[in-house]
Amino acid sequence: MAEADSPDALEAPLDDLRERLNISLLAAGVAGSWDWDIRNDRLYFDYRMATLYGLDPAEAERGLPTSAFFKCIYPGDANRLRIAVAGMLNGAELFLKSYRIIAADGLVRWVEAHGRCHFGTDEQPERFSGILVDVTDRRRIEERLRISQTAGGVGTFEHVPGHATAMVSEQFCNLLGLNPAQVLPVATINRLVCNGSPPLLEMGSVSAEELPYAEICVARADSQEQRWLARRGEAARDVEDGGVRHVGVIYDITESKRVEDALRQLNDTLEQRVEREIAERLEIEEALRQAQKMEAVGQLTGGIAHDFNNLLTVILGNVDMARTRLGSSGDERIDRALASAQKGAERASALTQRLLAFSRRQPLAPKQIAVSRLLHGMVELISRSLGETILVKTDTTPDLWMVEVDPNQLENAILNLAVNARDAMGGGGTLSLTAANVECGAPMPSGAAAPRDYLMLSVADSGSGMSEATIEKAFEPFFTTKEVGKGTGLGLSMVYGFVKQSGGDIHISSRVGEGTAVCLYLPRALETQTAQPEADTPGVQRSLDETILVVEDDEDVRQFAVDCLVELGYKVLEATSGPRALSLLKQRPGEVQLLVTDVVMPDLSGRELAEAAHEIEPNLPVLYVSGYPRDVILQDGRVKDGVELLSKPFTQQALAAKVRELLDQIPADDL
């Protein structure tokens, strides 16, 4: 297609006119215009459109086949355009389409076609004409804007305050969960704002001079999910009536808002949490202090009891010996005085025994026992002790676990608690003895979870109850609420010491006027042992000519023990300390048949002495004598296997029996 080279001079003014039209069309962004004569089936392009399509402008002006309209249309858009044009040729009036063309220069351009159909008097379509605008640059800018909006999650809006509708972007709709639209009613947008947040778009026309930053909570239209949006923008002063136009963006700030809220909440509750922690710590410290106090009191009383037992051993032993010596021939008054002294010393001994029990220093002889059987065996005794006005009830669940405790001490404990209950009930009432299993992890009255399986034994009364202050001190030795002379203040202390020494726990629940329940938590026996029958081998009777080595640092006690043994006919060697005893053993190998030693001594303890002695005489039996055995010979409150123990104070008979028992166990050929 050659460029028309018209020699016709008349064309010059027309060219000039055409040129001026082209300039104005170019200034309007118009890339060309067309006129489609429907009746005659011809198509006319102007100069620009022809150039754009790479057609001869002169030829295009003279008329083209209508198929030329589709010549440069990008293939992907062609069918769409054919359908649209078919609509126009068949009676549609307005034409507005965006599509791509491949221009003569080979570049792809976006164009927008604005067309209109003109009808003849018979209402049939006559001409379809319009202009083509190059919108490539605008499309690129729109594309960039769209991508930055989707990538950044930023939605835009334009709104003149007071108007009922606003122009919005697709991303704006997305952020609100609305279907994409270009224009939305302000009411639709503001309806999504939650109570307490300002409206997204200003409703009134007044006081809307600026568009301030705002954080707005909305409930999304599609999911009702609450999101926080930030709104930022500017007020442009370019509206006809002199008002403002708000141009702004919204974006989601839910996540940062959430973090901020969490941080604030953390700060707000900080004081509260610190207070709670401190209160907890104070509670624990208080419990620890109480435990330490009980421990200190326990050690103190244990120490006193030890020294006191030494004294009682001397007193009781000597009184005993004096009475034996005096025989029936003596002065009756002297015998009465001695008997009275002996009784007093025995009472003192019972007292020290209780002190030891509290300080958890008493030797225990635990056995596996069934508590229900023990309880039922005690009911009659308890009922008798408490009198007719008090009803005694027992309640035990059928499959109670076995416990491993010293049964005598447990009986003592129950009796002690029963007597306390009687005193609390004054005139009469009900004493309930109950036992139940408490599984590991179950809550205990202290609030803590049980650290192991326990059997819970409770002794409850319907008496006067205790105040909190009283409960706090109830286990302390010598604390009593009873009248002077009525109680020692050692009953509960003893029970406390016994339970703790047995690896259990104890708790008092009480309120003034509402009775008291003391609960003992006794550890469940790990395995059920079959009760071993008592070994009952008759001892070989021997003459009393064995040699016994007595080691004791207390002069009086040693003297008493030596006197007793000599009187019984034994040969007695004595030593004031462990090292002396060892040198005696070395000097006289094989001569000593029994070592009787104190436990708590300076230099060498009884235990250490026994070990050293066994290196010299491996089979030498040892009898410990102690008022305060401590853990030298005790393991978990029990006497170690193969250890014989005689508690102070002891009588001549007790010493004689224990010594004989030990000597009789020695095989004959060892003598």
Place this chain on the structure above:
Amino acid sequence: MMVNAVDLTELEKDALTEVVNIGVSRAAASLRKMVGHQVLLSVPAVEIVSREKAATLLGERESNELVAVQQSFSGAFSGRAMLIFPEEHSLALARAVAGDELSNDEIADLEQEALAETGNVILNSCLATMANMLKRPLTMSIPTVCKGSASTLFEARSDKDSRVLFLYINFSIHHRDLRGYIAMTMDMPSLQSLKELLAEFIQQVVGNQE
């Protein structure tokens, strides 16, 4: 994702848009004669949605009460067609159609009739054009006018599975821009028939020009 067999392709939607465009253009010509003013109508896009979605779309775009002129049609495809305006536009439309010389009270009296007549012209033209273009006869009932919200207009009646052809329509009457919507509710078999007819139409147009 479940693909609905009766959803229209992009090209079919374009074709439907053009068919409706021809219809509203004819309606505009009739209205021009009726009112003696410039009347331009065009339909930029069509969407095929469920009844719920149609109610949502309309509810989001129009927060006030709506007025609808509705007619049912039957033939190769059948259903119900509605021309919907925001209520605040209905008086303006009635005034434009009935003439400026009437007082507000007189307009209010005429409003129902004016709306019914306008709706009848537009809907009739659309449906008749569709029937013509697709070469199938359709019969139409008398128009009725109703008011309500988006959700009440699309309340389920008999066929729950029906889909809505949802068209945006731009009105320009006497230099006043009004917005409105055309909604055609059809059941699945009708939509399937329409789809087949549209495919034929496309084949003719695209095939002829190649």
